[in-house]
Amino acid sequence: xxxxxxxxxxxxxxxxxxxxxxxxxxxxxxxxxxxxxxxxxxxxxxxxxxxxxxxxxxxxxxxxxxxxxxxxxxxxxxxxxxxxxxxxxxxxxxxxxxxxxxxxxxxxxxxxxxxxxxxxxxxxxxxxxxxxxxxxxxxxxxxxxxxxxxxxxxxxxxxxxxxxxxxxxxxxxxxxxxxxxxxxxxxxxxxxxxxxxxxxxxxxxxxxxxxxxxxxxxxxxxxxxxxxxxxxxxxxxxxxxxxxxxxxxxxxxxxxxxxxxxxxxxxxxxxxxxxxxxxxxxxxxxxxxxxxxxxxxxxxxxxxxxxxxxxxxxxxxxxxxxxxxxxxxxxxxxxxxxxxxxxxxxxxxxxxxxxxxxxxxxxxxxxxxxxxxxxxxxxxxxxxxxxxxxxxxxxxxxxxxxxxxxxxxxxxxxxxxxxxxxxxxxxxxxxxxxxxxxxxxxxxxxxxxxxxxxxxxxxxxxxxxxxxxxxxxxxxxxxxxxxxxxxxxxxxxxxxxxxxxxxxxxxxxxxxxxxxxxxxxxxxxxxxxxxxxxxxxxxxxxxxxxxxxxxxxxxxxxxxxxxxxxxxxxxxxxxxxxxxxxxxxxxxxxxxxxxxxxxxxxxxxxxxxxxxxxxxxxxxxxxxxxxxxxxxxxxxxxxxxxxxxxxxxxxxxxxxxxxxxxxxxxxxxxxxxxxxxxxxxxxxxxxxxxxxxxxxxxxxxxxxxxxxxxxxxxxxxxxxxxxxxxxxxxxxxxxxxxxxxxxxxxxxxxxxxxxxxxxxxxxxxxxxxxxxxxxxxxxxxxxxxxxxxxxxxxx
Numbered sequence: 001x002x003x004x005x006x007x008x009x010x011x012x013x014x015x016x017x018x019x020x021x022x023x024x025x026x027x028x029x030x031x032x033x034x035x036x037x038x039x040x041x042x043x044x045x046x047x048x049x050x051x052x053x054x055x056x057x058x059x060x061x062x063x064x065x066x067x068x069x070x071x072x073x074x075x076x077x078x079x080x081x082x083x084x085x086x087x088x089x090x091x092x093x094x095x096x097x098x099x100x101x102x103x104x105x106x107x108x109x110x111x112x113x114x115x116x117x118x119x120x121x122x123x124x125x126x127x128x129x130x131x132x133x134x135x136x137x138x139x140x141x142x143x144x145x146x147x148x149x150x151x152x153x154x155x156x157x158x159x160x161x162x163x164x165x166x167x168x169x170x171x172x173x174x175x176x177x178x179x180x181x182x183x184x185x186x187x188x189x190x191x192x193x194x195x196x197x198x199x200x201x202x203x204x205x206x207x208x209x210x211x212x213x214x215x216x217x218x219x220x221x222x223x224x225x226x227x228x229x230x231x232x233x234x235x236x237x238x239x240x241x242x243x244x245x246x247x248x249x250x251x252x253x254x255x256x257x258x259x260x261x262x263x264x265x266x267x268x269x270x271x272x273x274x275x276x277x278x279x280x281x282x283x284x285x286x287x288x289x290x291x292x293x294x295x296x297x298x299x300x301x302x303x304x305x306x307x308x309x310x311x312x313x314x315x316x317x318x319x320x321x322x323x324x325x326x327x328x329x330x331x332x333x334x335x336x337x338x339x340x341x342x343x344x345x346x347x348x349x350x351x352x353x354x355x356x357x358x359x360x361x362x363x364x365x366x367x368x369x370x371x372x373x374x375x376x377x378x379x380x381x382x383x384x385x386x387x388x389x390x391x392x393x394x395x396x397x398x399x400x401x402x403x404x405x406x407x408x409x410x411x412x413x414x415x416x417x418x419x420x421x422x423x424x425x426x427x428x429x430x431x432x433x434x435x436x437x438x439x440x441x442x443x444x445x446x447x448x449x450x451x452x453x454x455x456x457x458x459x460x461x462x463x464x465x466x467x468x469x470x471x472x473x474x475x476x477x478x479x480x481x482x483x484x485x486x487x488x489x490x491x492x493x494x495x496x497x498x499x500x501x502x503x504x505x506x507x508x509x510x511x512x513x514x515x516x517x518x519x520x521x522x523x524x525x526x527x528x529x530x531x532x533x534x535x536x537x538x539x540x541x542x543x544x545x546x547x548x549x550x551x552x553x554x555x556x557x558x559x560x561x562x563x564x565x566x567x568x569x570x571x572x573x574x575x576x577x578x579x580x581x582x583x584x585x586x587x588x589x590x591x592x593x594x595x596x597x598x599x600x601x602x603x604x605x606x607x608x609x610x611x612x613x614x615x616x617x618x619x620x621x622x623x624x625x626x627x628x629x630x631x632x633x634x635x636x637x638x639x640x641x642x643x644x645x646x647x648x649x650x651x652x653x654x655x656x657x658x659x660x661x662x663x664x665x666x667x668x669x670x671x672x673x674x675x676x677x678x679x680x681x682x683x684x685x686x687x688x689x690x691x692x693x694x695x696x697x698x699x700x701x702x703x704x705x706x707x708x709x710x711x712x713x714x715x716x717x718x719x720x721x722x723x724x725x726x727x728x729x730x731x732x733x734x735x736x737x738x739x740x741x742x743x744x745x746x747x748x749x750x751x752x753x754x755x756x757x758x759x760x761x762x763x764x765x766x767x768x769x770x771x772x773x774x775x776x777x778x779x780x781x782x783x784x785x786x787x788x789x790x791x792x793x794x795x
Contacts (some may be wrong), residue, residue: 089137177432492692
């Protein structure tokens with residue numbers, strides 16, 4: 001929410017400085033994100049009118065202007081602005097005025113004297129427009145100080161609102177909080193009803209039940225829609241981040257910012273009536289104000305004219321019934337829509353509107369009549385016209401209004417840890433617009449209809465706490481002994497795995513758990529995904545089924561920013577659709593992705609692009625943390641490069657479990673992601689990878705170990721993990737360790753085979769091994785390798 005500081009001060013007069021006001025807003029939960037000062041130090045800048053404008057004799061792009069500056073008389077100004085012309089009213093910085101870093105002095109430009117400077121909005125620090133001189137209304141008082149005429153100095157303040165504070169999407173809502181915090185009072189607005197002076201009206205109907213329980217409209221005839229928006233209104237809109245468009249549109253926007261009620265203006269002559277609200281029908285179409293054609297379904301609400309859709313309720317008006325400068329009769333409408341009927345509808349169409357933003361969070365149901373009256377007064381004052389009677393349709397849906405809440409004095413003191421005086425509690429609650437009645441135990445409080453977030457006693461306690469000041473609440477340590485959770489010895493901690501990867505030159509990434517469904521489609525990982533009922537945006541519509549899509553996207557962003565060597569990892573949850581009515585499944589995983597050189601660029605090591613074995617080494621280091629034995633097998637993943645990827649299995653004796661995938665990404669996938677490969681990655685289930693046996697102390701053997709080296713030839717398709725498992729099983733209890741120290745392909749070895757040399761470390765803790773013991777183990781190992789894998793001793 002962005003607003004003008006001066007506009008807020010009109011609602012709640014206060015002597016607090018801007019710095020104090022910003023501090024208070026943040027302290028009471030309305031976090032200030034940005035403050036932009038506007039029109040500081042404009043002394044010496046006056047309103048002036050160009051009387052004549054002649055071409056400079058020595059420069060084609062300059063004009064010599066005679067300017068009426070009021071009491072300062074007529075001045076000659078050399079100006080290069082493209083919109084400088086006779087009759088234009090614009091700001092004039094007189095001699096001695098400081099504009100930005102420039103002090104205005106009398107000067108000669110190409111031989112012609114100039115006694116000041118006509119200014120753009122950017123030069124004055126009140127807007128970003130530098131395309132030409134700031135054009136002021138023709139009736140602006142010539143010679144008057146510009147700051148006073150434009151209501152400067154001012155500031156554009158932007159606050160970050162939490163979803164529960166829908167009431168603060170208006171200046172009036174913010175004003176109540178500021179008044180409570182600064183012990184001020186909110187100025188009452190003009191609540192005088194505008195009397196009808198004609199019978200012109202449009203009947204309104206409700207056909208959407210509790211989704212649209214109230215609709216208010218009024219016809220105003222004879223409006224001058226081409227009238228200019230008053231400067232004071234246009235400036236307030238600009239300083240609130242809204243570009244002025246036309247008078248009727250600007251009035252509805254102004255009322256929305258001021259009171260919080262979204263409104264819309266229809267051209268009455270383009271309506272046949274009656275105007276109603278109903279659910280859209282399947283495949284019904286509507287052309288919106290921005291010219292976009294949208295196809296609707298029964299989840300949308302539409303405003304209708306004789307059953308013809310003319311606006312998307314709570315989101316945007318329609319193109320066919322819009323107001324223009326030619327409009328003479330206008331139909332103003334304001335309605336109340338249930339948040340559930342509006343939430344997510346604009347995002348489904350790729351839209352984001354101020355109206356939808358407010359209706360999704362909740363708008364005061366009592367505001368439509370107030371907003372119509374306020375807009376009517378503004379239109380009559382600025383553009384004239386004849387107002388008709390206000391027409392309202394409302395449903396009695398049986399929903400109760402704000403209910404009384406009991407706030408107990410003892411409960412308040414217990415939760416806050418301090419005693420707030422009764423007078424202070426009552427002042428805070430009344431300043432926030434609540435009805436307060438004292439009782440024996442505390443207070444009976446009725447919140448205003450705009451405060452949807454206040455329903456229970458704890459909500460009232462929170463209100464008292466934030467206005468009284470969180471810094472006034474004493475900090476005390478909790479009493480009692482804290483329970484310390486002991487880490488499990490059967491699992492490697494996530495922090496240890498993180499530290500291992502960081503030590504191997506990786507950076508940790510944290511990505512959103514929700515992703516674009518199109519991205520998962522590229523990875524062929526959309527099946528079993530969980531769609532979000534109310535996504536933050538269309539690009540974040542489903543929960544991720546894998547870590548790699550987001551992680552590789554992050555890698556791609558780094559590559560696009562000239563990072564030639566990227567190594568990222570992530571530990572996080574992935575989600576799968578519910579099975580048999582259960583909740584969606586969550587699985588904790590670990591993933592990594594690398595691109596570029598195997599080692600950082602340096603003089604001591606030749607540059608080499610990282611390959612599969614570099615990544616496998618990193619994964620093996622993680623497995624070593626848990627003492628896990630991994631096996632790599634032919635993969636099934638469609639995103640993997642054929643021949644350069646593998647499935648990862650964990651082997652625990654006779655038991656084996658699939659952990660995940662490792663390898664190079666498929667070139668087709670890389671092209672769809674606009675990445676120049678190769679990119680290598682792995683993704684594994686974290687729980688089975690991190691399992692480990694409890695370490696147990698063993699006595700050191702008093703007897704020496706014996707080593708026997710054997711070289712054998714085995715088929716290439718048999719993995720070392722399978723060979724090692726056979727060796728350990730055949731060697732039995734005497735085998736202490738297996739070491740693979742050589743692999744050979746070439747002369748003397750048949751095609752399709754490879755020679756492997758291993759060292760068997762044998763040990764008995766109760767005696768010294770004899771030669772017959774050792775030979776028996778070696779023979780048993782070779783027999784098992786031959787029988788199970790077709791291996792043979794290398795001759």
